[in-house]
Amino acid sequence: xxxxxxxxxxxxxxxIRSFKSLGTVNTISVKGEISSSVLDRAQxxxxxxxxxxxxxxxxxEISLINRNAGITPVTVSSDTIELLTFARSISIESHGAFxxxxxxxxxxxxxxxxxxxxxxxxxxxxxxxxxxxxxxxIDPEMNTVYLPVMGMSIDxxxxxxxxxxxxxxxxxxxxxxxxxxxxxxxxVCVIGRAQQIGIQHPRMMTGVPFAAxxxxxxxAVTSGDYEQGFDFRGRRYHHIIDAxxxxxxxxxxxxxxxxGGSAMLLDALSTAVYVAGIEAGASLIRKRNIECIAITDNxxxxxxxxxxxQLRFLPQK
Numbered sequence: 080x081x082x083x084x085x086x087x088x089x090x091x092x093x094x095i096r097s098f099k100s101l102g103t104v105n106t107i108s109v110k111g112e113i114s115s116s117v118l119d120r121a122q123x124x125x126x127x128x129x130x131x132x133x134x135x136x137x138x139x140e141i142s143l144i145n146r147n148a149g150i151t152p153v154t155v156s157s158d159t160i161e162l163l164t165f166a167r168s169i170s171i172e173s174h175g176a177f178x179x180x181x182x183x184x185x186x187x188x189x190x191x192x193x194x195x196x197x198x199x200x201x202x203x204x205x206x207x208x209x210x211x212x213x214x215x216x217i218d219p220e221m222n223t224v225y226l227p228v229m230g231m232s233i234d235x236x237x238x239x240x241x242x243x244x245x246x247x248x249x250x251x252x253x254x255x256x257x258x259x260x261x262x263x264x265x266x267v268c269v270i271g272r273a274q275q276i277g278i279q280h281p282r283m284m285t286g287v288p289f290a291a292x293x294x295x296x297x298x299a300v301t302s303g304d305y306e307q308g309f310d311f312r313g314r315r316y317h318h319i320i321d322a323x324x325x326x327x328x329x330x331x332x333x334x335x336x337x338x339g340g341s342a343m344l345l346d347a348l349s350t351a352v353y354v355a356g357i358e359a360g361a362s363l364i365r366k367r368n369i370e371c372i373a374i375t376d377n378x379x380x381x382x383x384x385x386x387x388x389q390l391r392f393l394p395q396k
Contacts, residue, residue: 140155203326269294278291
């Protein structure tokens, strides 16, 4: 198969609505007439998800779950139950390459990346013991979630945008929208006719694609090391943490882009493939009719056969 991944960018279509939420800029582009109330509702849906799931909001359901780790189960919304149940299943299937209980490690490395200094390795080893998606206790009948060990915490940053993009897509279609592009910070859903989607060059500034793919009623999600990080003694330290080691992953990939149907699934699996590496990650996508474009850290492009045939490389300035 082929490997390559960066931030996905919309190459063309007029922006109808743009707003910040889920820690990123979201855009909804629609061709044809659409009422402002539909766009208002779509934006409100994402804002409500951010209110429920952001680890940076003390009142969010995820923050409440995290504060009550080792203390008591927390009653949450049905959407949260759905998302956590799905995320846990992908974590188990990927043997931890994708993880949502990575919260404690994310906090440590977030500070490290900001200060461009490495965290204490003993601290990392201790915190890594708090990472266990299997340990999340979800009760769908009572709508409760419980983290059994004090200090555990959930972070949905690796899947929430995909869920949001899927929900916006389904809502717009229910309102009669036949042609649109939803872009949740690089997580892209296309409704209707084929659209060209650019794939971010991992070693260039944001918004500079190295190639383009054409999507029709599909989604594309990218994971890569280009957004946050620094180089130290010949190694790249970035924001995608391998929960199995407690450190930024060393899969020798610069980026991975997946295309397929569900943006939520692609969001989770793009992280899993990026962390696990192209060979181990192949088994996660092969049975799901998902296409992959990956790029190694020495800029070799690897693709699955179908998408490789239509991948169009763009000239670089």
